[in-house]
Amino acid sequence: QALIEKAAERxxxxxxxxxxxxxxxxxxxxxxxxxxxxxxxRTTLGxxxxxxxxxxxxxAHYYSRFV
Numbered sequence: 086q087a088l089i090e091k092a093a094e095r096x097x098x099x100x101x102x103x104x105x106x107x108x109x110x111x112x113x114x115x116x117x118x119x120x121x122x123x124x125x126x127r128t129t130l131g132x133x134x135x136x137x138x139x140x141x142x143x144x145a146h147y148y149s150r151f152v
Contacts, residue, residue, distance in 0.1 A: 088130075091123045 098115045101107040107115075 087126050088123065091119055091126065095119050 095116065098107070098112055098119070102109070102112040
């Protein structure tokens with residue numbers, strides 16, 4: 086959901102630029118910030134997915150040995 090929101094934020098920034106409400110410098114700075122935030126979100130998502138896979142592997146191991 087957060088990644089979808091970042092894409093929408095990027096579109097809003099581009100719309101402001103196209104309508105002449107933001108300078109190129111401002112838009113570039115905002116887009117860079119959004120890119121960094123998106124990268125951080127993707128990193129966090131990857132870590133969470135890895136943790137989920139580890140939990141699932143432990144569950145499978147537990148159930149195969151003890152249940």
